[in-house]
């Protein structure tokens with residue numbers, strides 16, 4: 001095996017990297033190394049040599065080491081030469097980057113805050129959800145969900161007819177959003193909900209469904 005992915009369970013950022021490996025046919029070449037957050041491994045000197053941010057995912061391909069999940073997907077798609085998954089024309093490239101920044105700066109933050117309060121805190125025994133923060137994050141969610149809903153009403157996938165790296169980037173929290181306990185108000189956005197359900201049924205995406213244990 002010439003690839004190793006340092007990854008973790010129930011991590012939306014890891015999920016997109018894992019799903020890209022499966023989608024692009026690299027799974028047989030990859031060792032999936034699950035990092036256990038509770039063991040302190042991620043802050044060990046040895047791990048910080050691999051990723052000085054102390055975060056997952058990280059891809060090692062031979063002696064090349066790459067952190068940041070969106071960058072990992074770009075690298076893998078380029079390696080596979082899959083121009084459906086990552087079209088290389090100028091406008092498609094701009095749109096991929098546009099959705100990735102949008103996800104990281106806006107959509108992910110709203111969803112991440114809600115899911116941290118409603119799913120992660122109870123799961124890890126970290127106390128009661130902060131209702132004020134949830135309400136604030138819901139307002140942010142509605143602001144950006146309207147944009148995605150408007151786009152998905154007219155497009156099957158983010159770049160059009162084919163599933164692409166942009167869908168993997170933006171759908172990374174899909175399992176969390178669709179979890180009824182998350183309280184993410186996705187029911188108000190039928191096109192987003194249908195797209196997320198479709199993502200969960202996609203073979204590579206389904207293989208990487210979070211292990212809640």
Ligand SMILES: N[C@@H](CCC(=O)N[C@@H](CS)C(=O)NCC(=O)O)C(=O)O
Nearest residue numbers: 011012013054055056057068069070
């Ligand atoms: N922007 C990074 C985010 C990576 C990230 O935040 N990973 C989380 C798991 S979802 C992590 O490693 N958290 C452990 C920590 O921060 O100590 C990426 O997309 O790869």
